[in-house]
Amino acid sequence: MPQLAADLTSITHIPLAQIPASGIRAFAQKIENVPDLIKLTLGEPDLNTPEHVKQAAAQSILDNDSHYSAQKGTLRLRKAISNYLKRKQNLSYDPESEIIATVGATEAIAATMLALFQPGDQIIVPTPSYALYFPLIEYTKAELIAINTADTNFVLTPQVLEKTLTKYPKAKAILLNYPTNPTGRECPASVLGQLAPIIRQHQLYVISDEIYSELTYDFAHISIAQYLPERTLVINGLSKSHAMTGYRIGYVTGPAALISLVAKMHAFLVTAPSNPAQAAAAEALENGDQDPVEASIIYQKRRDYIVAALNKMGLKTHKSEGAFYVFAQIPASYGQNDEAFALDLAHEAKVGGTPGSAFGAGGEGYIRFSYAAGDEDLHTAMKRIQKFLAEKGDI
């Protein structure tokens, strides 16, 4: 058998070394071999995909639904997305020209950024935020304008946005993610209503990643597209709402002129998602409104438990109103060194959390725990953290 080149990067045309690495993945690798670790690091539901959704995927296979689907996704799925957004958010999107089904929200985010961002464009991102945004902005050679939201309870305020735009009047777009990964914070309608006129006045495009829109606990999610339909691209998907991370279905909706640009990038990057996954997603959107309601009841109970447990041991958290994350302040003895705390917690207490600094400015001094984990794991994890802190003299 011919020998492979030892260093494969030396024979590829892709400048792999130039693709920025994810801080989260790098940290996960550091703790992956810790034995008996309870992983509260994972950003995916531990629940099963609903039965009726699985059946739809199976039926698609049995029906020989095996040919290439339309590039932008099957018309059935695009209609289901359109009806869902009308029903839930009173948003109107034409399935023919204003919706693309993508391979997860990840592809929707990538295709949107690669299509819209040019070198030198200034992109505003409230941080801490989902870490995927950073390497994509870097890859497009756009400039990241990070707004640190730590001092405003991890929600972007109109005052801070105004100030930022005074300094960066030529900014092209703002990227919002409510409910937010990693903080679980949701943006109330009253704040969205104040942000909207500022965004409109400065003619920013809005990329709104709403992947956790169905998992809210204290008030219903409202899309910023309700205020700014003419300039917002909404990104969403089925991964979190219907526990379908492995099916890989997301979507992007927005004004036809912007969607046609994103569609070109989408066609360049991938063909449509697989037919069984699209059939399952259509079923979830057509008949599965109750599924995330039931999941939210489970997550909310866990949220209440983990927030109370962490606060009792002195690890302060801001209110987690959505998604399945809690962002806790690390003990004072660690200063701002969240990675050292997360490493000690993994090695000594056998509990995995993600260091806040992996999510950008404002995340330093925090740790993210995911409560998309079973009750028993959560209880054991909280006991372990308590014991660890007590032994260290931190409580």
Ligand code: PLP
């Ligand atoms: N956006 C945010 C904020 C996320 O947290 C995630 C996954 O963790 C995604 C997008 C990616 O979702 P998908 O599985 O649909 O690609």
